[in-house]
Amino acid sequence: MSEAVIALESVSKTYGSGAATTQAVSDVSMSVARGTWVAIMGPSGHGKSTLLQLIGGLDRPSAGRIVLDGAEIGSLDATKLAAVRGRKIGFVFQFFNLMPYLTALENVEIALWLGGAAKRNGRAMELLEHFGLGDKAHHLPGMLSGGQQQRVAIARALANDPDILLMDEPTGNLDSAAEAELLTLLDGLHQAGKTLLMVTHNPAVAARAERVLQVKDGRIVADTRNGTV
Numbered sequence: 001m002s003e004a005v006i007a008l009e010s011v012s013k014t015y016g017s018g019a020a021t022t023q024a025v026s027d028v029s030m031s032v033a034r035g036t037w038v039a040i041m042g043p044s045g046h047g048k049s050t051l052l053q054l055i056g057g058l059d060r061p062s063a064g065r066i067v068l069d070g071a072e073i074g075s076l077d078a079t080k081l082a083a084v085r086g087r088k089i090g091f092v093f094q095f096f097n098l099m100p101y102l103t104a105l106e107n108v109e110i111a112l113w114l115g116g117a118a119k120r121n122g123r124a125m126e127l128l129e130h131f132g133l134g135d136k137a138h139h140l141p142g143m144l145s146g147g148q149q150q151r152v153a154i155a156r157a158l159a160n161d162p163d164i165l166l167m168d169e170p171t172g173n174l175d176s177a178a179e180a181e182l183l184t185l186l187d188g189l190h191q192a193g194k195t196l197l198m199v200t201h202n203p204a205v206a207a208r209a210e211r212v213l214q215v216k217d218g219r220i221v222a223d224t225r226n227g228t229v
């Protein structure tokens with residue numbers, strides 16, 4: 001039983017036109033079984049972020065199909081796509097993208113509000129407490145360390161309890177203590193059954209994943225499973 005929660009069929013993404021064309025993603029087909037922890041590696045500028053944004057419905061493919069939980073997202077209009085994204089996907093951006101004039105708590109609350117899921121008073125605070133940030137709830141992002149901002153971003157991504165968590169280089173600028181904490185947190189999410197896709201340059205971080213995709217020139221050039229040598 002390995003139901004695919006994410007399936008890509010011949011997905012390409014081209015930016016620009018004419019001489020200025022960039023083929024960021026080239027004919028990628030793959031699927032991810034529910035509950036898998038996947039690391040995506042590869043050199044800079046080779047299409048990793050684009051791939052994640054396509055899967056997350058933040059950008060649309062130029063060609064091919066993307067199926068989430070059995071539903072093709074390419075044919076959805078903007079409103080329906082936003083609804084699917086809000087319900088199924090949590091996105092952790094490379095530079096967190098927290099709103100600087102909102103507190104940690106408000107950053108999570110706004111995601112709850114936008115997600116339109118059943119509202120429950122106190123959920124934003126529960127999430128922050130779960131990630132050890134209860135005492136930082138009323139701080140602005142600028143008053144938090146990189147690791148703390150990262151955890152607020154993850155709390156926000158989890159606000160609407162998505163099945164799929166997409167993370168773009170979440171360990172990129174964390175010190176080793178914050179990185180270890182993040183990995184423990186991700187282990188917990190993996191055990192809770194979330195599907196995790198994480199772009200990382202760090203081989204030690206990728207070693208914690210179950211599966212590693214290597215991206216080069218917009219293609220998946222290797223697909224390996226950890227711990228099954």
Ligand code: ADP
Nearest residue numbers: 015016022024043044045046047048049050051
């Ligand atoms: P990575 O995340 O692996 O560093 P990206 O997916 O960000 O790579 O970029 C892949 C290629 O697509 C690069 O050549 C980049 O310059 C280009 N690219 C990414 N986003 C855009 C965009 N919005 N407009 C034009 N080109 C883009």
Ligand code: MG
Nearest residue numbers: 048049050168
């Ligand atoms: Mg990138």
